[in-house]
Amino acid sequence: MIRGLAHWPARLLAGLMFCAGAGAATYEDPWSPATEQAAEAAVARLGANTSHAVVSQTREIVAKTHEITGLVSGLANATHEVQGEVQDLVVAKRDLGAQESEIEVRVELPADVLFDFDKADIRADAAHALAELATVIRAYKGAVRLEGHTDSKGAAEYNQKLSERRAASVRQWLVEREQISAERMTTQGFGKTKPVASNDTDAGRQKNRRVEVVIRKQ
Amino acid sequence: MHAIHRFLAIAISIAPLAAIAQQPQAPIASQPTNWQGVSADITEFKRKGNTLTVRLRLHDDGGKDSYVAFNYDKCYLLDAGAGKKYQLLKDDAGAAIAAVNAGNDEWRETIKAGQSQTIWMKFPAPPATVKSISLSIDNTPPFDDLAIQDAP
Numbered sequence: 001m002i003r004g005l006a007h008w009p010a011r012l013l014a015g016l017m018f019c020a021g022a023g024a025a026t027y028e029d030p031w032s033p034a035t036e037q038a039a040e041a042a043v044a045r046l047g048a049n050t051s052h053a054v055v056s057q058t059r060e061i062v063a064k065t066h067e068i069t070g071l072v073s074g075l076a077n078a079t080h081e082v083q084g085e086v087q088d089l090v091v092a093k094r095d096l097g098a099q100e101s102e103i104e105v106r107v108e109l110p111a112d113v114l115f116d117f118d119k120a121d122i123r124a125d126a127a128h129a130l131a132e133l134a135t136v137i138r139a140y141k142g143a144v145r146l147e148g149h150t151d152s153k154g155a156a157e158y159n160q161k162l163s164e165r166r167a168a169s170v171r172q173w174l175v176e177r178e179q180i181s182a183e184r185m186t187t188q189g190f191g192k193t194k195p196v197a198s199n200d201t202d203a204g205r206q207k208n209r210r211v212e213v214v215i216r217k218q
Numbered sequence: 219m220h221a222i223h224r225f226l227a228i229a230i231s232i233a234p235l236a237a238i239a240q241q242p243q244a245p246i247a248s249q250p251t252n253w254q255g256v257s258a259d260i261t262e263f264k265r266k267g268n269t270l271t272v273r274l275r276l277h278d279d280g281g282k283d284s285y286v287a288f289n290y291d292k293c294y295l296l297d298a299g300a301g302k303k304y305q306l307l308k309d310d311a312g313a314a315i316a317a318v319n320a321g322n323d324e325w326r327e328t329i330k331a332g333q334s335q336t337i338w339m340k341f342p343a344p345p346a347t348v349k350s351i352s353l354s355i356d357n358t359p360p361f362d363d364l365a366i367q368d369a370p
Contacts, residue, residue, distance in 0.1 A: 026313045030271045030338040039315045039340045042307040043268040050268075050342035051302035 134178035142216025164189030255280015
């Protein structure tokens, strides 16, 4: 009916007044009964949804944007943090001369760096080396074994005790100063039984005086 | 053939009457569009029943003919205070209830220099308590806070 014969005079007038249009108009006049009927029917089809709540949508979008921005920012921070931790780990391993296999990381700390002669108390200037050791320990989840060793000078029993006390001192330091879980770490003293170099030279004996740290990766 | 001639005579004779009936109305609001040289006048902004009708006069002031492709899909009413947006009405075939002459939702025409063309469109009516509302149309800055005329 909209395109019906009843409207063709009006269409012709429109054609005369508007010159040649690009196509036939569906609704010629806003106030014609056909147009009003179609408009009312369109409103009826919309029912209660004649409008959209743009403000709430905008608020939702803004809230989501903030959320995403927060997540992205958090992710960036986390990434920086991880990158920083990885960098610290690389530096610590390098400084400590760590030996690494698929299952464990092994570090040898010279006793002369950690302790005064014949003592088992950690020297203050050993803090940096132990902090780097803690960085390596934190990077993994596995058990940590602390082994004390001495050179061959002195009585075997004395060296055994000294090596045990030195291993225990390192453990205590790591717990108290670096907040490494005590449960992860075990200590053992080997005295002079496991030299890694000749005890006939000063250089060899210096190498033998050590605390070995074995960190299981898992 | 005779009947056609008779009809044309009638049509031509009543055309001036139609032109008188469509004499330019004073615009309710007016502003330039982004079609160069073309301005848009709102000449009717009327709520009747459940619909609101907008009549828009596009006037070419630019000194040369302008081709305008007006897309009704880009038209809506915005009640910023209530946060409500009213999209143009479409019939059950998806055609815009508006002065469409191309496709379902476009009006395309060359407006001659110095001349005007009038188009119109229909929206769902905002509640009677809403006395003014903003109108966005294609390729033109929005008309803010247009007073709604209520039909008697």
